[in-house]
Amino acid sequence: xxxxxxxxxxxxxxxxxxxxxxxxxxxxxxxxxxxxxxxxxxxxxxxxxxxxxxxxxxxxxxxxxxxxxxxxxxxxxxxxxxxxxxxxxxxxxxxxxxxxxxxxxxxxxxxxxxxxxxxxxxxxxx
Amino acid sequence: xxxxxxxxxxxxxxxxxxxxxxxxxxxxxxxxxxxxxxxxxxxxxxxxxxxxxxxxxxxxxxxxxxxxxxxxxxxxxxxxxxxxxxxxxxxxxxxxxxxxxxxxxxxxxxxxxxxxxxxxxxxxxxxxxxxxxxxxxxxxxxxxxxxxxxxxxxxxxxxxxxxxxxxxxxxxxxxxxxxxxxxxxxxxxxxxxxxxxxxxxxxxxxxxxxxxxxxxxxxxxxxxxxxxxxxxxxxxxxxxxxxxxxxxxxxxxxxxxxxxxxxxxxxxxxxxxxxxxxxxxxx
Numbered sequence: 185x186x187x188x189x190x191x192x193x194x195x196x197x198x199x200x201x202x203x204x205x206x207x208x209x210x211x212x213x214x215x216x217x218x219x220x221x222x223x224x225x226x227x228x229x230x231x232x233x234x235x236x237x238x239x240x241x242x243x244x245x246x247x248x249x250x251x252x253x254x255x256x257x258x259x260x261x262x263x264x265x266x267x268x269x270x271x272x273x274x275x276x277x278x279x280x281x282x283x284x285x286x287x288x289x290x291x292x293x294x295x296x297x298x299x300x301x302x303x304x305x306x307x308x309x310x
Numbered sequence: 311x312x313x314x315x316x317x318x319x320x321x322x323x324x325x326x327x328x329x330x331x332x333x334x335x336x337x338x339x340x341x342x343x344x345x346x347x348x349x350x351x352x353x354x355x356x357x358x359x360x361x362x363x364x365x366x367x368x369x370x371x372x373x374x375x376x377x378x379x380x381x382x383x384x385x386x387x388x389x390x391x392x393x394x395x396x397x398x399x400x401x402x403x404x405x406x407x408x409x410x411x412x413x414x415x416x417x418x419x420x421x422x423x424x425x426x427x428x429x430x431x432x433x434x435x436x437x438x439x440x441x442x443x444x445x446x447x448x449x450x451x452x453x454x455x456x457x458x459x460x461x462x463x464x465x466x467x468x469x470x471x472x473x474x475x476x477x478x479x480x481x482x483x484x485x486x487x488x489x490x491x492x493x494x495x496x497x498x499x500x501x502x503x504x505x506x507x508x509x510x511x512x513x514x515x516x517x518x519x520x521x522x523x524x525x526x527x528x529x530x531x532x533x534x535x536x537x538x539x540x541x542x543x544x545x546x547x548x549x550x551x552x553x554x555x556x557x558x559x560x561x562x563x564x565x566x567x568x569x570x571x572x573x574x575x576x577x578x579x580x581x582x583x584x585x586x587x588x589x590x591x592x593x
Contacts, residue, residue, distance in 0.1 A: 196542065198546050202545065293515060
């Protein structure tokens, strides 16, 4: 009989085989807690103002390392995801600009916004 | 006793809320989606629920990664739309029903669902968008909500998520609690989230209408087929974020084995998300 560990790993194994997908499990949740915490803080309008006034300083205040801070300043969404960012928390950074989820989707795909929208709209045919 | 009078399930995409709040529901991009909501609004109006249980997930409004409850039930007298990072939605506050909420909590914990309990909780788009679709006008316009609400949140952000089977059983336990309530309230459940979508990674923008249609086809007659699918399969077929469909299974679990589908609407897409909606009553 399949062990419980086997069942858990089998489930995760499916996710791990998916291209361009980063299962947000305990391993990833620990990778860059500071980045996600900084993103979460931007739900407060006063923090959004502080971030806008001094992005680098704000990132330092939340303990982001230099590499992650550079990703934030560059709005490198796929870089942030690779570095352990959770899409819902880094989306709050995008909302300051403001950028939409379509902007994030396009950049993560390496596409222009127009081409990414065309890709989304192509599903209407399926 | 209180009575479960019906279930509505729907996607809860933030941009659907933006489209309502900025008057875009007749815009050519959004029109087909909102045209399809009319019959669902009629269905909900006819159900006239005294209480609406909204099964949703928080996306970083109230719940951060410092503590992640798997299941939570709120028992506040009032809930307001919170600021997720782009300002709160300008909609009326929702009236709660603490007596009913505490009854649910008591009866769910007694059935071994060990919950997080809230007496203060702001609600995000996962809650407010389905409420606007169900109860608002074409553009979500509403003077006051005609129902009291109970927010129930399910962790869909950090793995491990609860298993599809567990979500279905959670729904069954909610039903027993409703049936045991001594009042005469009419109760509706809103199951929210999905359908196929992925927001993170190079696979962002992934949707799978064939899987969504299979899910909608099986939802009423054969939920067992959906409960038996591993979470990994939901992520593969519906996307990393599409696994939110487990919250539809909570709503399904609360219904009888035999149910009737009253209405269905499916539209690809609302931004990055394939938008589905269903209206169901017990047979």
